[in-house]
Amino acid sequence: MTVAEAEAELARLAEMLGRANAAYHAEDAPEIDDATYDELKRRNAAIEARFPDLKRADSPTDLVGAAPADGFGKIRHSIRMLSLSNAFTREDVAEFDARIRRFLGLGAEDRLAYTAEPKIDGLSLSIRYEDGALIHAATRGDGQTGEDVTANVRTIADVPARLDGAPALLEVRGEVYMSHADFAALNARQAEAAAKTFANPRNAAAGSLRQLDAEITRARPLRFFAYAWGEVSDPLADTQTGALDRLARLGFSVNPETATCDGPAALIEVYDGIAARRAELGYDIDGVVYKVDDLALQARLGFRSTTPRWATAHKFPAETAWTRLEGIDIQVGRTGAISPVARLTPVTVGGVVVSNATLHNEDYIAGRDSSGDPIRDGVDLRVGDRVEIYRAGDVIPKVRGVDLSARPADALPYAFPETCPECGSPATREPGESVRRCTGGLICPAQVIARLKHMVGRAALDIDGLGDKEVERFHDLEWVLRPADIFTLQRRYGSGVRSVAALDGWGETSAAKLFAAIEVARVQPLARVLFGLGIRHLGEVAGRDLARHYGSWDAFAAGVDAAGPAAEAHRRAEVAVAAERAEAAAEGRRAKPTDIRATVWADVEPEARAAWEEMVGIDGIGATLALAICDALHAPEERAAIDALLAELEIEAPEAVAEASPVAGLTVVFTGTLEKMTRAEAKARAEALGAKVSGSVSAKTDLLVAGPGAGSKAEKAATLGVRMLDEDGWLDLIGEA
Numbered sequence: 001m002t003v004a005e006a007e008a009e010l011a012r013l014a015e016m017l018g019r020a021n022a023a024y025h026a027e028d029a030p031e032i033d034d035a036t037y038d039e040l041k042r043r044n045a046a047i048e049a050r051f052p053d054l055k056r057a058d059s060p061t062d063l064v065g066a067a068p069a070d071g072f073g074k075i076r077h078s079i080r081m082l083s084l085s086n087a088f089t090r091e092d093v094a095e096f097d098a099r100i101r102r103f104l105g106l107g108a109e110d111r112l113a114y115t116a117e118p119k120i121d122g123l124s125l126s127i128r129y130e131d132g133a134l135i136h137a138a139t140r141g142d143g144q145t146g147e148d149v150t151a152n153v154r155t156i157a158d159v160p161a162r163l164d165g166a167p168a169l170l171e172v173r174g175e176v177y178m179s180h181a182d183f184a185a186l187n188a189r190q191a192e193a194a195a196k197t198f199a200n201p202r203n204a205a206a207g208s209l210r211q212l213d214a215e216i217t218r219a220r221p222l223r224f225f226a227y228a229w230g231e232v233s234d235p236l237a238d239t240q241t242g243a244l245d246r247l248a249r250l251g252f253s254v255n256p257e258t259a260t261c262d263g264p265a266a267l268i269e270v271y272d273g274i275a276a277r278r279a280e281l282g283y284d285i286d287g288v289v290y291k292v293d294d295l296a297l298q299a300r301l302g303f304r305s306t307t308p309r310w311a312t313a314h315k316f317p318a319e320t321a322w323t324r325l326e327g328i329d330i331q332v333g334r335t336g337a338i339s340p341v342a343r344l345t346p347v348t349v350g351g352v353v354v355s356n357a358t359l360h361n362e363d364y365i366a367g368r369d370s371s372g373d374p375i376r377d378g379v380d381l382r383v384g385d386r387v388e389i390y391r392a393g394d395v396i397p398k399v400r401g402v403d404l405s406a407r408p409a410d411a412l413p414y415a416f417p418e419t420c421p422e423c424g425s426p427a428t429r430e431p432g433e434s435v436r437r438c439t440g441g442l443i444c445p446a447q448v449i450a451r452l453k454h455m456v457g458r459a460a461l462d463i464d465g466l467g468d469k470e471v472e473r474f475h476d477l478e479w480v481l482r483p484a485d486i487f488t489l490q491r492r493y494g495s496g497v498r499s500v501a502a503l504d505g506w507g508e509t510s511a512a513k514l515f516a517a518i519e520v521a522r523v524q525p526l527a528r529v530l531f532g533l534g535i536r537h538l539g540e541v542a543g544r545d546l547a548r549h550y551g552s553w554d555a556f557a558a559g560v561d562a563a564g565p566a567a568e569a570h571r572r573a574e575v576a577v578a579a580e581r582a583e584a585a586a587e588g589r590r591a592k593p594t595d596i597r598a599t600v601w602a603d604v605e606p607e608a609r610a611a612w613e614e615m616v617g618i619d620g621i622g623a624t625l626a627l628a629i630c631d632a633l634h635a636p637e638e639r640a641a642i643d644a645l646l647a648e649l650e651i652e653a654p655e656a657v658a659e660a661s662p663v664a665g666l667t668v669v670f671t672g673t674l675e676k677m678t679r680a681e682a683k684a685r686a687e688a689l690g691a692k693v694s695g696s697v698s699a700k701t702d703l704l705v706a707g708p709g710a711g712s713k714a715e716k717a718a719t720l721g722v723r724m725l726d727e728d729g730w731l732d733l734i735g736e737a
């Protein structure tokens, strides 16, 4: 090949691959198949290798890895987009109502209205209007930040471009969906064009909304139901019913099945009615959403970490299907938990093809629950069995039943592994636990990889472009073995023959993008870092609670270090108490746990004790979590890995949201009877204002709110000189008198 031929060929390949990329990313009309595409790319790379000087500025090599989703900008929701708690049975619905009444201090006979609305099975969307003009629209994303799909949403006929008589600022929220008829027609068109067809209307709606080219979205028949709102400059109404009416008057589609009900019995009636008409609605729904109608009560009820207290989704029963259990795979998780996964002959359940299902743990396979009682009438699961699979909502499919009459004669009981299939370490089961765990810790590659994935995941460091596949690859190459390595990747593999850009499937552009995302991820709020450590029992909520309490990594680590001896004492005491209980039971006498605890704790220095009590005193942080934290930070290797990571990060000061509140940062204890609100409401309100609510009075307590009948806590507070207020004084302080 001459230089001139090479140059011409590179130009031709750049053109072809560029066109193929565009067609592929627009998804509708891929012009060449994957194998041809790869072949062209290899040819291009080979010519470039021979004639490096001819490499074009627009070389296709550098374009690889630029995922289409990168094309969407991000929008931070001014008010978080939440999900809903679930109810599956009538009892769950009764409990939902009872919980709300308890929170609000209402009796069973007090009137309490709800709305019941179909739960549309689509994707949620938030659309922002300012002075009546559509400003932007975003998908839910992780609830905090979604994708900017404004151009696409402007093509949806159900979404008004202008509103007349709306509040100056209004964020309308609802569901984008596709009707059954439109879905069938779209799939027929796609099939005719030899393009990708969709498994169900939800996927079709998602695929259509997330198109980089809005003209493709325009050709897709998307619809929208409004059912909620985010930021508003003036309230829409006093009730949910009123707000939906208002949205309808503003030109939005509001679901016509929506009803206002007078209590749980009426809700169930609406649910049964909607369930009976489900097939005739013409679009997919997966349940009925119940909401407290009175918006003032909604405000009082507020939110848990990710769901409102004032709403729940009553789900339709799960869809099921029968298939064959082909095999049982074993996965090792980040905390060493060994999880069996069913490998199934693929089967469609509720519109989705299922080929895996969770099998939970060895007891579940054996037909027992965690307390040893039979499940599935005590029938075990064997490879080769015909099994019934079910799927409720988005959850991982599960195995419900076994058809014993179809069991192959040679099917053997499943022997659960007692060593880790990944690293060979013993897999042990602690007393009272249903899960077997690999004891390999950081020597187990599966645990290390799972921890890395967790660390870079969306709720933790959230590094764009570093997904499961990439983590596995970098780990296999031994480029990233612990979290800190991510942040030195560019220094070590930023250029040269052994570099990220030189890897198959990567190029300069995608590598540069990854390095940029890693740089962005260096600055992190403490809560995300704590969650990202992957410590057992330390979830997102606990991460936030700990961050709010300690405020900085140094304060947190100092607290954990100081608490070390107390954590040990706690563990020793629990072991001794369990032994004493067993002995006492055998001898037919009463155990004396209090004495034992006192003896063990007598040796613990007051500083250690205070640090431990401070940690377990944080609302939501119990002894189990505190122990897991101490274990993780006191294991030398783990601590070294954590310290190395922290040296790479810059931890942001905790959010200053509640700074303006007069009780922000204060540790508050409520005691006695509160008369204007329930204890649960008082606690939720105080936390929303940035206070820490504790159950016990200590030297750390800033404020005791005492109602009538306050006893020992008030006495202790008085001895310690803690500031005390009655309920009215508290309401006065927080400006709600």
Ligand code: IVH
Pocket (backbone or CB within 6 Å): 082, 083, 084, 117, 118, 119, 120, 121, 122, 123, 124, 175, 227, 228, 289, 308, 311, 313
């Ligand atoms: S209300 C703060 N109402 O269900 C509560 N959600 O599982 C906001 N959904 O993310 C949600 N129909 O995508 C509400 N009538 C309805 C709904 C509905 C469907 C979806 C929504 C939400 C998910 C929660």
